[in-house]
Amino acid sequence: MLMNPLEYLYLIGYKLHKSYGLTRRKRLEGRTISVGNLTLGGTGKTPLTIEIAREAIKRGFTISILTRGYKSKSDESIIVSKGHGPLVDWEDSGDEPFLMALKTPGAWIVKDPNRYRGGLISGLKDLFVLDDGFQHWPLHRDIDVVLIDSSDPFGGGRLLPFGRLREPLQALSRASVIVITKAHERLESLEKKIRQYNQKAPIFYGEYRIDGFRAFTGIKSSGEITTKRAFIFSGIGNPAHFEALLSEYGVQVVGSERFRDHHQYTERDLDRIVRLAKKANAEVLITTEKDLVRLRGFEEPEIPLYAVSIRLDIKDKSFFELLFKGLVPKEKQHPGTGG
Structure with a gap:
């Protein structure tokens, strides 16, 4: 498929942005998991971030969700929650960070376009989860979870602004774990297409339920x-x-x-x-x-x-075992230190 000139300009901008971000990449002291996607629009990033946070807290891990706070009034660092509900108005945090603060008691939530800075503000944590972090180049991730919407998996196969792809499909090769959403059964044809770009990442299925x-x-x-x-x-x-x-x-x-x-x-x-x-x-x-x-x-x-x-229900619970494999809560590593 020939690339439209506007798609080509987008691709150039994307590559420059990626290159600049990678040269500034930093690492947080704690396992860092990104939840993201390849396409524009709702694939379930926030619901999955919430599920990961809830499971982590259930297992005794300390966690901070790092989010850019899309459409918030402020570009500054804001601690949205310290684990006991929202500390700010939703207009300052953005609607999704505010909702996460309501639904993930026990989790810190920090809104900051600079996720590394947001992580430092959070303090020492077992786990950092980036909501919509697949294209956030400046921060190292240990695991990249990529969601694919089975009803429109590849955004029409075109880059923005003509399609809904935020990156070329080859970017799937960076995914550590893939979650296919909105599918009631296994989709072998979609899995086969995914395997053209990533042969190793485990594939899981997530289904929405009321x-x-x-x-x-x-x-x-x-x-x-x-x-x-x-x-x-x-x-x-x-x-x-x-x-x-x-x-x-x-x-x-x-x-x-x-x-x-x-x-x-x-x-x-x-x-x-x-x-x-x-x-x-x-x-x-x-x-x-x-x-x-x-x-x-x-x-x-x-x-x-x-x-x-x-809720986004991951049918195969080994998904969480994969994310938390080898991770030990810091309180158990250093008993008696208090968190």
Whole structure:
């Protein structure tokens, strides 16, 4: 396939950025795992980062999640959480770091475009996890986990801006571990394509599952949402998959509205959503947890609003054994020192 001139310019910029980053590469004192992808958009990086953090904490490891905080108001270093919930407003941290702070008690979360600096701010940890770190060249990683969306694995096979590829497919050769998402069964043809670029990385499968609903107030709902007519809305990277997941779960979807990824809502947006929901005779509104973060500070709408909690379930649990192999919590290495 011939490369468009704009793709070629993007490729030149990518190579310069990569070369510059690699010359400045530094290493943190702790196992460093990157969770990333090759394409633009939602492949499940944040959900997988959350799952890795939860499993690490369960095993007694100290952990810091390092994130750039996309769309946050500040470019400065910000400690989003020290393991006990958010310390700053979501507009300062970005919606995804704020959500991670809510969902990963026990984990430090530091927002900093310079992940090495963010790691130093975190202090000594057993484990550092980079959310969306595959293209973050200045920081050494011990393990690169790359997610591939089975519904659009290679972004149309074209680099930005004509396709959704952030790097050429040859970059898959850097992956230590590959996770295929949104697949209900093994996809041998996709695995064969992956093996053209990486013959060694173990391939795992991750499936999204609904883990319950939370009301606008954040309280977990005990009611049966699926019995009610629902109007759904979202501002995420892959709204079609979110909508399909709700339908598969049995939610009676009577209408939907989509916004751009990381959309910052206004009162006018919420009024429009309620108006469309009423027109569709909806009994409830449903959105994502990430969208609910961006609705903090708003008055509760007159139609009950719920956020769906979604987890990325890795079917083969040896995935975590691979990530944590040989890693011993520092407290066990030095008993009695306190962490």
